[in-house]
Amino acid sequence: MTDEHADNPDCQQTRQTWHDRADGLADRQDVALMQAHLGGCPECRRYVRQMDSLSDTLGHLRAASERELSQTRRRPRHPVWTQARAGAMAAALLLVVGVGLYFSPWRQPGDRVTVVSRHPQPPASQDLPRAEPPGEAPTVRSVVQLRGESARAWMIEQRDSGHPRVHIYKLYPTLPLQGEANESPVGRDTPG
Amino acid sequence: MMETKATVDRQDTRLARASQALYLQEVRQSCGGEQVDLDRGQLVRLAYRFLWNWHDAEDAVQDALVLAEQKRSQLKDQAKWQFWVRRIVIQQSHLQRRRGARWGAVWARLKHQFGARQHQSSGDLGTTELSRIVRELIASLPERQQTALVLRHLEQMEYPSIAAVMQIAESTVRVHARAAREALRKAILKRYPQWAESIDD
Secondary structure (H helix, E strand, O other): OOOHHHHOHHHHHHHHHHHHHHOOOOOHHHHHHHHHHHHHOHHHHHHHHHHHHHHHHHHHHHHHHHHHHHHHHOOOOOHHHHHHHHHHHHHHHHHHHHHHHHOOOOOOOOOEEEEEEOOOOOOOHHHOOOOOOOOOOOEEEEEEEEEOOOOEEEEEEEEEOOOOOOEEEEEEEOOOOHHHHHHOOOOOOOOO | OHHHHHHHHHHHHHHHHHHHHHHHHHHHHOOOHHHHHHHHHHHHHHHHHHHOOHHHHHHHHHHHHHHHHHOHHHOOOHHHHHHHHHHHHHHHHHHHHHHHHHHOHHHHHHHHHHHHHHHHHHOOOOHHHHHHHHHHHHHOOOHHHHHHHHHHHHOOOOHHHHHHHHOOOHHHHHHHHHHHHHHHHHHHHHHOOHHHHHHOO
């Protein structure tokens, strides 16, 4: 867009009047002269329309900034980022714990503990240690069987340690279970 | 290492903010404290007009209030305290914007190029879109023109008050405001030639 009319004194006066009017300084005579000039100068009409549009836009910008200010003041500082960071950290922690448990070195593939008897008969006296003081006889808790690579039946013996919350457990390999004994005639204590 | 440095920086920033808050509390207990409390909201709003970010505006006002109290002895006429504080807030806002512009220059250029291409292809310039563009263009004006325009059209201050804040003659403020309006008109036409056609009959 060319602006060759900016050098014309009448056009200059018209544009000055527009700015004075925007600042509240133009009197009626100046405004009347401006209106008269605008009737015959399309370039200045375009200029005035553009400046009016700009003035309206500045008013719109002012109103918009007021709205933004009132909305921003109610918002806490970085709430979304803080919540997202806490959630991500919790998810990462769960993932690490889960993977660590899955690949734990104490876990044998396929191993599981099965309680086959809650109240078995007490073991034979020759299988128990002899150094137990009288009155503190061990208690046989149960017989468990590990299955998988370390398949075997174990007898768990519980002893009191003197502390109410601390117990000592000892594991003793036992005879094959009834079903296994039938399946494999060669037992651990069977001669030959 | 970087994380440790960032943590230390954050702690330093918190300590600095806490010390500033304590200092301002002492200021409130002394003379002029009521003025600080009364004007703080207006000052943040003023800084927001320059920065368009609430947190940056708060930081600029915080720094400006501390600076104003530190240099209060240099103010000869205590009746001009309000104008003086506003002037420092505007200076701090310009400083904050320059800091942000220094680090975000590449991003802003990319964003500007992408945005310009997008708007040229759309061909339609709505009022909201025009406001966003004008906001960007205001930030690119010289600082005095920008200050005069913001104080006059966004803060709606009278010219004598603007002259007191800017510490220049009232006629000079009018010249700056007019130059800013002209510069904005030309910048919009240069960036969006379709604007002229859109407002023609």
